[in-house]
Amino acid sequence: xxxxxxxxxxxxxxxxxxxxxxxxxxxxxxxxxxxxxxxxxxxxxxxxxxxxxxxxxxxxxxxxxxxxxxxxxxxxxxxxxxxxxxxxxxxxxxxxxxxxxxxxxxxxxxxxxxxxxxxxxxxxxxxxxxxxxxxxxxxxxxxxxxxxxxxxxxxxxxxxxxxxxxxxxxxxxxxxxxxxxxxxxxxxxxxxxxxxxxxxxxxxxxxxxxxxx
Ligand SMILES: Nc1nc2c(ncn2[C@@H]2O[C@H](COP(=O)(O)OP(=O)(O)O)[C@@H](O)[C@H]2O)c(=O)[nH]1
Ligand SMILES: [Mg+2]
Numbered sequence: 029x030x031x032x033x034x035x036x037x038x039x040x041x042x043x044x045x046x047x048x049x050x051x052x053x054x055x056x057x058x059x060x061x062x063x064x065x066x067x068x069x070x071x072x073x074x075x076x077x078x079x080x081x082x083x084x085x086x087x088x089x090x091x092x093x094x095x096x097x098x099x100x101x102x103x104x105x106x107x108x109x110x111x112x113x114x115x116x117x118x119x120x121x122x123x124x125x126x127x128x129x130x131x132x133x134x135x136x137x138x139x140x141x142x143x144x145x146x147x148x149x150x151x152x153x154x155x156x157x158x159x160x161x162x163x164x165x166x167x168x169x170x171x172x173x174x175x176x177x178x179x180x181x182x183x184x185x186x187x188x189x190x191x192x193x194x195x196x197x198x199x200x201x202x203x204x205x206x207x208x209x210x211x212x213x214x215x216x217x218x219x220x221x222x223x224x225x226x227x228x229x230x231x232x233x234x235x236x237x238x239x240x241x
Pocket of ligand 2: 067237
């Protein structure tokens, strides 16, 4: 989808005061360090190095904003329509206490107070989905029905087909119990599986009335 190809790095924030002014819809990518958030953004936008997929877990302690834009009809100008937001990962055992504190002030502060937050993609490793920190996030948003959730079960190339359908079925049942604002899908950033489904879901969040296409 052209909208996602338009993604460009916009800005970074190391603390809550550096966050850009809220306005256009924002889709945040949350999850444990190393779950594949950055890879997912790269695959979604078809840009190999947009959100640098670091091999060193827990290293990126910045919130990175990427703008999505479209051409204004009948002009050569472009306008921003939404942002993808790559959040620093949580719950990595080696993380030093001071980094943890910075993390909760920054990510916790962003997630709890951002008025333009349209949806959260919770990226999980299919081999160990729904870890305590994921559950915390799911819980936090469960009654906030204006914020959509997508549980992205990533690295599904690492599990057998039988396991895949089991994980998906269980997760779907839970999502339904929470409400219509929660959806779930299997994904592999490595094998680029589930990319179209991801794009469709995110587009429906940004543009529920189909005005952009
Ligand atoms: N097997 C497999 N590895 C993946 C997949 N997605 C990401 N990875 C790897 O997992 C590691 C962490 O990915 P990254 O995107 O940096 O995770 P982040 O910390 O959540 O941003 C990297 O070595 C990626 O190559 C996937 O779908 N399958
Ligand atoms: Mg990352």
